[in-house]
Amino acid sequence: EMREKPTVIFVLGGPGSGKGTQCARIVENYGFVHLSAGDLLRAEVASGSEHGVMLQNMMKEGKIVPAEVTVGLLQAAMAKSGKNKFLIDGFPRDEDNRLTFERVTGIIPEFVLFFDCPEDVMEKRLLNRGEGRVDDNVETIRKRFKVFSCQSVPVVDYYERLAKVRKVKSTYPPDMVFTNIKPYFTKFLE
Ligand code: UP5
Ligand code: MG
Numbered sequence: 001e002m003r004e005k006p007t008v009i010f011v012l013g014g015p016g017s018g019k020g021t022q023c024a025r026i027v028e029n030y031g032f033v034h035l036s037a038g039d040l041l042r043a044e045v046a047s048g049s050e051h052g053v054m055l056q057n058m059m060k061e062g063k064i065v066p067a068e069v070t071v072g073l074l075q076a077a078m079a080k081s082g083k084n085k086f087l088i089d090g091f092p093r094d095e096d097n098r099l100t101f102e103r104v105t106g107i108i109p110e111f112v113l114f115f116d117c118p119e120d121v122m123e124k125r126l127l128n129r130g131e132g133r134v135d136d137n138v139e140t141i142r143k144r145f146k147v148f149s150c151q152s153v154p155v156v157d158y159y160e161r162l163a164k165v166r167k168v169k170s171t172y173p174p175d176m177v178f179t180n181i182k183p184y185f186t187k188f189l190e
Contacts, residue, residue, distance in 0.1 A: 013115030
């Protein structure tokens with residue numbers, strides 16, 4: 001039996017722009033599976049895998065880990081879910097991530113949901129998050145901002161040229177941000 005190619009939506013935006021917060025709402029309302037690349041990497045570190053120490057050190061510096069690792073984790077999580085509609089949160093973060101995902105999975109995203117938020121707002125949110133993440137300190141947050149603007153924004157620009165970016169301002173309260181996202185998902189109502 002032929003299996004349909006999965007539907008993938010990439011969810012991008014700076015550190016603390018609200019990707020995880022809004023993905024949880026999209027999952028509740030539109031039946032997507034939420035795959036946060038960062039969460040998968042943190043789970044890999046916690047599991048004590050062979051790459052764990054290297055991954056933890058790179059994340060502590062705000063660096064983008066090798067694409068093969070992230071794509072491998074995403075692919076495994078997609079297969080394991082048994083589902084066919086995915087929100088891939090915080091990925092692809094650079095050109096190599098994007099090309100590796102495309103080459104390995106053959107999947108082209110339906111669109112890119114992009115959260116637009118100024119750095120001062122994101123920095124305050126991250127410093128108040130209180131989940132004990134190794135990268136939620138002022139020094140690492142500023143490195144993450146730099147990596148985001150130098151390496152991730154060009155990926156957003158690439159999809160912008162393909163008219164695939166759906167941009168939402170995420171400085172408003174979470175309910176209001178979600179209201180502004182909904183129109184992009186009406187076609188996925190079950
Ligand atoms: N909050 C959220 N929305 C709010 C709103 N509208 N108003 C007020 N407060 C709001 O939100 C952050 C905080 O803000 C929370 O306390 C929330 O309650 C509040 P959250 O939804 O968690 O924001 P998010 O955008 O998900 O922030 P996150 O820190 O997760 O984003 P990053 O992109 O920095 O982190 P990620 O986990 O994706 O990646 C971490 C690291 O992993 C990277 O730096 C990198 O080193 C590595 N990585 C890779 O190498 N490759 C990958 O593909 C992915 C990650
Ligand atoms: Mg997140």
